[in-house]
Amino acid sequence: MGDQNVLTVNGLYKNIKSVCKFVAEGARNAGFNEDDTFRIELACDEACTNIIEHAYGGENKGSIRAEWSATPSYFVILLHDNGRSFNPSKIPNPPEKPQNIDDLKIGGLGLHFIKKIMDDVAFTFGESGNTLTMKKKR
Amino acid sequence: MTISSQTSTHNISHISVTGRLDQSQVKALEAAIQHAIEQEGNNIIVDLSDTNYINSGGLRCLVTGWRNAKQQHHNLVLCGLNSRLQEIFEMVGFDQVFTIYSNPDSAIDKLA
Numbered sequence: 001m002g003d004q005n006v007l008t009v010n011g012l013y014k015n016i017k018s019v020c021k022f023v024a025e026g027a028r029n030a031g032f033n034e035d036d037t038f039r040i041e042l043a044c045d046e047a048c049t050n051i052i053e054h055a056y057g058g059e060n061k062g063s064i065r066a067e068w069s070a071t072p073s074y075f076v077i078l079l080h081d082n083g084r085s086f087n088p089s090k091i092p093n094p095p096e097k098p099q100n101i102d103d104l105k106i107g108g109l110g111l112h113f114i115k116k117i118m119d120d121v122a123f124t125f126g127e128s129g130n131t132l133t134m135k136k137k138r
Numbered sequence: 139m140t141i142s143s144q145t146s147t148h149n150i151s152h153i154s155v156t157g158r159l160d161q162s163q164v165k166a167l168e169a170a171i172q173h174a175i176e177q178e179g180n181n182i183i184v185d186l187s188d189t190n191y192i193n194s195g196g197l198r199c200l201v202t203g204w205r206n207a208k209q210q211h212h213n214l215v216l217c218g219l220n221s222r223l224q225e226i227f228e229m230v231g232f233d234q235v236f237t238i239y240s241n242p243d244s245a246i247d248k249l250a
Binding site: 013014016035038042045046049094097098099100101102104106109110112113116 | 160161162191193194195197198201202204205208222226229230231232234235236
């Protein structure tokens, strides 16, 4: 393993920016340019938003532990929470080419962004909580 | 991060979003769109020229605003997306369904 860093915040929307900033710093250290760092921040934002909205069912109901590390091949982000687990395969992908706004499905957008931006996305659920692992090739 | 709105001489409501369009601004934008829907004109421009970030919460807010506007026979368009916002819209195909102008002047020219 290479460098590793950990940050724990209370599950509030206003704290998401701190998590993104913390992860962005790691991404820059790992050699990503500003465009890629921006994309990684978006994935991180969406993942934290999902934790607050879906795992905890609202703000201020638990913490989010963020951890990043850099291996020779990947930049790795782990996000851990103690909320409800969910089945990611049950979240429908929004249509790739929506025809009009009336038909637009606006659920599942966050997970869609995460999958588009990151190279590897995995969820684990256990007694000690839920962990989302997101990897981006360096 | 601010939301400001004004009504032009052509009865076009012009809403500008500055900074990040995420959960922190969604309620203010919803209120600004609702206020615009209640105005006399039937065109609403949401100007993202000074918006440097948008996430799924911001996108959902725009979709809801568009639908509410349409229900009241209003037309909601967007303008001024920078390349990063454009990429985010493209990732989910929103660039294909919203009417998007390159800047506020071209939006006003089309709608006036």
